[in-house]
Amino acid sequence: MEVRPVPSYQTFVIVNQEAKIAGFQDTFLDAIASSGLQNFLESQGMVYDKTNPDVVIRYTSNQDPRQKETYNAPMMPMWGMRVWDPWMFDPMWNNRMNPISTKNYELFQFIVDFIDPTQEKLVIRITAVTETANPREKQKKLEKAVKLVGKAYLEHTNNQPKR
Template identity: 50%
Template sequence: MNRIQPSQLITTLVILITMSSCSAIEIFEENNEMPLKKPYKSFVIINQEVGMRGFSSQFIDTQVQIHLKEALESQGLIYDKTTPELVIRYTSNEDPRKRDSYQNNNPYPYWGYRVWDPWMYNPYFNNQSNVKTSTYELVQVIVDFIDQKEDKLLMTLTGVTEVSNQKTKSKKVLKTTDKIIEYFLYKVKDSQ
């Protein structure tokens, strides 16, 4: 009978906590025209080479290019403009939205400051609620991974997150990009 070692238990808990803290980012895989067959050694980011912006903000667009390049190079891939094995193209969908939340204005709930009496009129207990509207942005980071030799899509990965503050938008976009790269590298290792 195998017993779980304390170190394995701690490692599992750390992984679960890390995964639950990042649950605000969802990754979707789509558009597979061919399966992953080999580990790729070189890549190019087509947005950088042709000057195509994938985000409305030039600052965020430049950050994503740098982040993609550094993350893939840290995994041993080489940036090659002339004969890459893997072509990467990215874009985004930045959709402003609104959300309504309801707040109850009853200062005297049943369990509150006075004992509830059905025969006594309570002007405060009329179930009025205020509607508070907050704005946020639903940001989708869409990355295409293309096999250059076959000229077919290996996969399109879409990372979806909500941004409620423009100051944190670039940070959330970069976290989403990290999740996309992790997912792609996992799929490459899994296919071997």
């Protein structure tokens, strides 16, 4: 298999910002993703260029609501307290001792495409996947995902032979 060299990109543009395309249903999360990607790449020395970019960035998300069953550990006899309560271990109370419950969560995917406009080819697609249960957690996990996507992109381009 031939390893093709990856060009070193100096300028970029984020299509979602320029074309006003929302990558998320929530505008606040969309702003976090857009500004986070821009800030990270600019901190690495790349320049935002609307007119003639070396790489075009496009991102989207997939937010899929799901459920999973959780099994709680059964209660054990209280040997340390030296108390035996026959009512606690009665089969009538078995549902309390070993409850099975469902937990609602969201499978959260952040998908970023890096496209070379001169060759009109996808350079790399990076996907960050996580589970979230509440909006605050989603914001923190998105901020972390943006940093991880940026680091993965830089690692990919730095480990490839240059042109």
